[in-house]
Every structure is written in C-alpha cells, then in structure tokens.
Amino acid sequence: MNQTLEQIRSKYAFEKIKEVKGSKFEKEFSSLISKLASLILTNGLGNTLAFLFAKGKDQHLRAIYILSDWLINQSPLGSKKLQDLNAKNVKEKAQSILENLVLKASVEEYMFYTEESLRLINWLRRYSDAMLEKEENNASEQ
Numbered sequence: 001m002n003q004t005l006e007q008i009r010s011k012y013a014f015e016k017i018k019e020v021k022g023s024k025f026e027k028e029f030s031s032l033i034s035k036l037a038s039l040i041l042t043n044g045l046g047n048t049l050a051f052l053f054a055k056g057k058d059q060h061l062r063a064i065y066i067l068s069d070w071l072i073n074q075s076p077l078g079s080k081k082l083q084d085l086n087a088k089n090v091k092e093k094a095q096s097i098l099e100n101l102v103l104k105a106s107v108e109e110y111m112f113y114t115e116e117s118l119r120l121i122n123w124l125r126r127y128s129d130a131m132l133e134k135e136e137n138n139a140s141e142q
Contacts, residue, residue: 005075005076006119008075008076009070009075009119009120009123010123012070012074012120012123013120013123013124013126013127014123014127016066016124017124017127017128017131017132018131020062020128020132021131021132023058024058025057025058025059025062026132026133027132027133027134027135028057028058028059028135029058029059029062029063029128029132030128030129030132030133030134030135031059031134031135032059032060032063033063033121033124033125033128034125034128034129036048036063036121036124036125037118037121037122037125039051040114040117040118040121041118044114045101045102045110045113045114045117046098046101046102046103046110049064049067049068049097049098049101049102050098052064053091053094053098056091061090061091062090064090064094064097065090066120066124067117067120067121068090068093068097068100068101070116070120071101071113071116071117072097072100072101075116101113
C-alpha cells in the first residue's frame, strides 16, 4: 500500500521527535518548534534559517537539520543534494543549505520550500507537544 505525502511527512516528523526525546536540549527544542512556524511566517524561511544558524545552539542546529534534511534529502520531492547531511555537520554545511534552499531557489521553489517547511513543522509541533518535556514557563500556560 502506498503512503500519501502527508503520511510520509508525519512518519519523518515522528522519527525526528523520537531522536530528540531524552536529549539535553529536549525542553528548548520543544519551545523552539512551537514558535518556528510563526518565525517563518513573520520573517521568511531564509531569515529564519539565518537566525537559527546565528544562534547555533543544539536545538537551533537540530531544527535546521530536520528542515533541510527533509527538504533536500528525504522528501519525495527533494533534490538529493546533501546526502551526507547529519545533525553533527549542519554548521559546516550551512552555506550549502542556504544556497540550496534560499539563495539559488527560484521564487516558485522558495515558496514551495516555505510551504513544505510549514507542513512539516505542523507535524513536528504535534509530536513535540505529545512526546517532549516542556520548559517551565510553557507549563504555566496550560
């Protein structure tokens, strides 16, 4: 039985959240994922990726890794240009990631990457809310 793109996206997000579960940056990552869609909608994908690179903490680099790995390598619509991308070398691959997703992209490609990022983030947020610990200041909002 073939899976829909939405099912493939959901499975990918679930696996990535499982990888973050129990990490030293689990709470911070959960908080970041809850804000990531707003950052992209407000500032654009390119500015958001640049902001995350500038921050450079584990949770920021993991978010970049997940988005870029999905868009470039894992998505059935991806271009397969960063086969050796992993969470540990995201900072080293920053230029290539930005070039592929932002700088060399046509308007149509940039819009696609933005929309696809938001669709993936929606699944990441759902699984993050269900599976990851929250920062203390977020717990009081419930």
